[in-house]
């Protein structure tokens with residue numbers, strides 16, 4: 001009998017969320033972002049869930065090659081680019097487009113003899129201060145790339161620091177777009193700026209922001225990049241994490257629960273023990289009060305999350321018993337609610353799903 005903990009991936013929701021991205025940015029082609037094993041959903045499932053995307057974007061070369069082996073024939077893009085000279089021939093061999101964000105990468109492309117041309121996304125640093133050329137150095141990098149015979153196309157690319165907010169006090173989307181336009185002024189080529197935040201706000205930004213290619217990630221997995229809730233944006237959960245009650249304790253006033261005895265009952269309580277812990281990817285930082293659903297009723301975590309188990313309050317669910325169904329996140333319980341309670345973001349929870357959790361597929365709204 002396997003441990004009763006499993007994640008159900010909803011391919012129908014992935015298709016729905018991709019359609020939402022298309023309706024937000026109908027003029028753009030879509031890179032569905034599938035880095036980090038498709039945000040924990042599995043590369044092979046992403047390939048099916050996002051079959052109608054225009055391309056798949058990720059950061060791991062070996063996963064990009066695997067996408068080709070799995071039969072993906074449309075474009076693939078490496079968002080962080082390549083890391084060493086030996087990577088470059090593989091880009092050509094598997095027809096993988098690459099970001100170029102540093103002069104070291106430009107030099108490697110200049111020195112490598114490719115037997116097939118590749119597409120390049122030239123990255124500009126417009127204020128994120130992570131990867132990319134400053135606007136003032138951008139045109140020179142573009143000229144050098146353009147002189148390389150085997151560079152087939154150069155797309156202009158930047159990344160937003162605060163796309164979940166229209167008017168961030170430190171750095172707005174509008175300011176980053178302004179710098180981007182300055183840096184790329186007069187240079188031919190397609191443009192790619194928006195992540196999920198940019199896509200979801202495309203309607204409000206229509207006057208200032210246009211993309212030939214958008215790069216949504218989290219929204220395709222039913223998470224919000226911030227600002228409003230995923231549901232408000234019309235997105236559906238793509239991963240439901242479920243377990244069962246495997247033990248029950250009846251405690252009284254003054255009794256404590258779990259490691260560190262951090263939770264103390266102030267009256268009679270029923271505690272349910274659920275087979276899911278931090279070694280499954282559930283955040284240990286989730287405090288007392290983090291939401292969880294047992295037999296369809298929303299209740300809360302009590303005490304500390306341990307490696308293989310957590311404890312929940314069954315007092316409001318008198319019919320709960322061993323075997324009662326528990327939803328940790330997903331269908332009926334937004335992953336962002338759990339993330340917020342735990343002081344993190346939905347992205348991190350999805351990506352942290354542990355290898356020991358069994359993964360199945362099922363439509364949203366069924367038991368998987």
Ligand SMILES: *Cc1c(COP(=O)(O)O)cnc(C)c1O
Nearest residue numbers: 033079195196215216217218225
């Ligand atoms: C991860 C990533 C994205 C997707 O971001 P979301 O916030 O998940 O939509 C887009 N562009 C780049 C360069 C990325 O690294």
